[in-house]
Amino acid sequence: MPFRLFTSLGNEVREFRTVSPGEVRMYVCGVTPYDVTHLGHAFSYVQFDALRRYLGWLGYRVRYVQNVTDIDDDMIMVSRRQGGRPIAEIRDENDAILRADLDRLNVLRPTVYPYATDHIPEIIETTARLIERGHAYVVDGDVFFDVASFPRYGRLNGLTLEELGKRENPESKRAHKKRGHLDFLLWQQVDPGDPAWDSPWGPGRPGWSIECTAMAVKHLGTQIDIHGGGSDLKYPHHENEIAQAECAYGVEPFCGWWVHNGMLQLEGVKMSKSLGNLVLARDLMRTYEPDHLRLYLLSHHLRADANYVPGALDALAERYGRLKAAVGQAGEAEPDPAVLGAMTERLGDDFDVPGALEAADAAASRVLAGAGRPGVAAAVRAGLQVLGFAFAGARGPANGDVTP
Structure with a gap:
């Protein structure tokens, strides 16, 4: 029986085919380790672990990459709040807790576990390619992606540019510098004292989405088979990734299957660090065996939102x-x-x-x-x-x- 899998790009179930016969190139968006991880993260990574295992059972060689976003606004904010504590210390502390939780849940270790800060040269190279190909522009040390230069922008979400413009967009920064409302930062100037790296456009740091594009291409190539992540990442993060990769490297599609897991709610409200309504996997595993928790997480379809309630x-x-x-x-x-x-x-x-x-x-x-x-x-x-x-x-x- 052939394997049929839903992809968000086109909203359809299709027979699974890979770029290279017998090999699956799989990238799953990892955490930003500025704080503790919660049951929603466990839901995502257990689901993708099961998918990875099934692909292996089908006979594929799976190369699984899961990144760590260790430089962004939240990491810098927490570092400031903790009196300038090094970001690497904050990252390593929270990452170790996540890894311990996932180990107990028997989640296979990634083939590659890249940190964004280890890929600054690749990020700069990808940004430079986009400028050279006419898909990005520089304004006083900031580099923006020109959304108007990519006609397929919005296809992943099935929305027009006008409709996307009405959505909440955490990457919509420095509007006074941008040519277009949906344009987003690839490279940005930083405040004095914040982490910065040298670049052709002056000292600064990466934007958010460019990090994943650079890491995916570095470790999997310019075309991949599966890109996973939470449904909350479809816009703008994954929409931006498609635009960056296809414009920088002249490939279509960048990814064959976009697989988005549902959101885990706590009594009807999305579980998130910003809201503080968290249930921690490690707390549940003090009472329940890890495989019992794994059973709960896998009892929901990957794409379905789940509603955790006490006693579940x-x-x-x-x-x-x-x-x-x-x-x-x-x-x-x-x-x-x-x-x-x-x-x-x-x-x-x-x-x-x-x-x-x-x-x-x-x-x-x-x-x-x-x-x-x-x-x-x-x-x-x-x-x-x-x-x-x-x-x-x-x-x-x-x-x-x-x-x-």
């Missing part, structure tokens, strides 16, 4: 217990192909993980009722391995394997 994990306790008990009866039997096929068939249909877990639960119930053949429990185990459950024997940090 308790509602899955019986299913979690059934799955673990069935796996415990797998022994040395070969997986029943029909049962395993029922799970993986759901994954092949737009990566329906909740459907695959329902199939696994139904099979586990048969095992515990004594109605399942020996291979049924083994099939449950094999299917849960594909989805990264440590108790089923999936490789990963929770089982001592920290290789990418």
Whole structure:
């Protein structure tokens, strides 16, 4: 059965094809580690970890890149609030907490885990290419992308430039210098004392979106297969990434599949650091086993918004217990192909993980009722391995394997 996957570019489910046969180039937007990470981040990275694992199960070699945005307005603001504490210290402290959480959740380590500050030369080079090709302009040390020079701008979001102009845009800065309302910074002057790097346009630092374009191209090439991230990044961040990459390198499309995870809400309100309504994965894992939390996160479709409420994990306790008990009866039997096929068939249909877990639960119930053949429990185990459950024997940090 071919793998069919939804892409936000065109809003359609298409049969998955890669740029290079047998290889998947996958980039997922990482965190800006200016503060603690929360359950919404765990939701995103567990979902993309499962997708990465499924692609590997299909036989692809997956090169998975997840960046760290360690220079931006928030990082600078927190550094100031902490009396000029070095940004690298703030980054390393919060990044270590995130990595520990994801390790416990058995999320595979990225193939490459790049920091934006380690890619200033690539960012400057990409910016220079855009200027040379007529897609960017310089105004007193600031460099802006000229949105009017890219007719396909807005296609990812399915909106006209006029409609985009009415949306909230965190990259809309220094309007008095810009030619167009939607133009955005590639390189920016900085306030005295703020981090800065030398460039052809004077000392400064990168804009936000150019960082991901430069890192993706550096580590995956000018065309990639999957770009993941939260649905809140579709505009302006991912729209800008497309424009930058396709204009700088003359490729179309920059990315074949744009895969956006839903937002995790807390009792109906989007969970975010700015609102302070956070549930932390590490706090939940003091009460619940990490695989129990992983089950909760994967019980929602990747694209669906999820609404966390107190007791949400308790509602899955019986299913979690059934799955673990069935796996415990797998022994040395070969997986029943029909049962395993029922799970993986759901994954092949737009990566329906909740459907695959329902199939696994139904099979586990048969095992515990004594109605399942020996291979049924083994099939449950094999299917849960594909989805990264440590108790089923999936490789990963929770089982001592920290290789990418």
